[in-house]
Amino acid sequence: MDTNHLLIFSDLLYSLYTSNDAEGINHDLLSYLRMLIPSPYASLLTADPDAPRFTFNGVYCDPADFTAAEQKYIDNYEDDEIQWMLHSKVSTVLRESDLLKNESRLHSAIYEKCYRPYHIYDTLQMSIVYERKFLGVITLFRTREDPPFSEDDMTLLKSLDKHLNYIYGRLLLKAPDALLPNSASAALTTERTDALIEKAGLTRREAEIVRLVMKAIPNAKIREQLHITDNTLQKHMQNIYRKFHISSRLELFRIMSGTDGAGTGL
Known part of the structure; x- marks a missing residue:
């Protein structure tokens, strides 16, 4: 891809x-x-x-x-x-x-x-x-x-x-958690993301990058917002992948959104 x-x-x-x-x-x-x-x-x-x-x-x-x-x-x-x-x-x-x-x-x-x-x-x-x-x-x-x-x-x-x-x-099927208000849905996603960031032991900068990635913000905007170079961003992404034992943004999104079939493990 x-x-x-x-x-x-x-x-x-x-x-x-x-x-x-x-x-x-x-x-x-x-x-x-x-x-x-x-x-x-x-x-x-x-x-x-x-x-x-x-x-x-x-x-x-x-x-x-x-x-x-x-x-x-x-x-x-x-x-x-x-x-x-x-x-x-x-x-x-x-x-x-x-x-x-x-x-x-x-x-x-x-x-x-x-x-x-x-x-x-x-x-x-x-x-x-x-x-x-x-x-x-x-x-x-x-x-x-x-x-x-x-x-x-x-x-x-x-x-x-x-x-x-x-x-x-x-x-x-209108399951109990279906059609949550956007604010409630975002709160659940944020809560899971925060828990996984803490469990993986991410640095403050790595945590910032993960949260931006979860908002589907492209690399150029992430670099601009955090005032970092492309090389620095890629190094942070590699560290994030290593700590989560994954190899792509798609896998990161699945973990953070809870669609990888696993819980937070907490």
């Missing part, structure tokens, strides 16, 4: 964890995903996990004029040859071209009814599942003019699954 993608990834996670407005989360998610994995169209279809029969209950598209295609999909999803993923109890990332031959998928009923007018050629999908409940599916679309989705694209989308499963699980 290059620097630009890393910053977009960081901004996306920060937006997801600090927003409590469902519409805002959906919009930011699709907008950032299209920057991370360039795609002419992206959609999020949400489902009601408690309905007696499988039911989609939300359609979000970027750009918005793609909504018509996804509305048609909802009306005809049972014709989809890979609709089995909608009933999976685990989060899955798949590339449609890996599962269906071009002849089959580009002449299927679902393609003809929904996607031919948009010249869709391939899709990359991830199901959202929380506590074995299917909550929705994110789909990125590319046309014949675009390069096919790559293994790197799949890996990048997969790297978001724990975050999205957790966020949408809390949001859609």
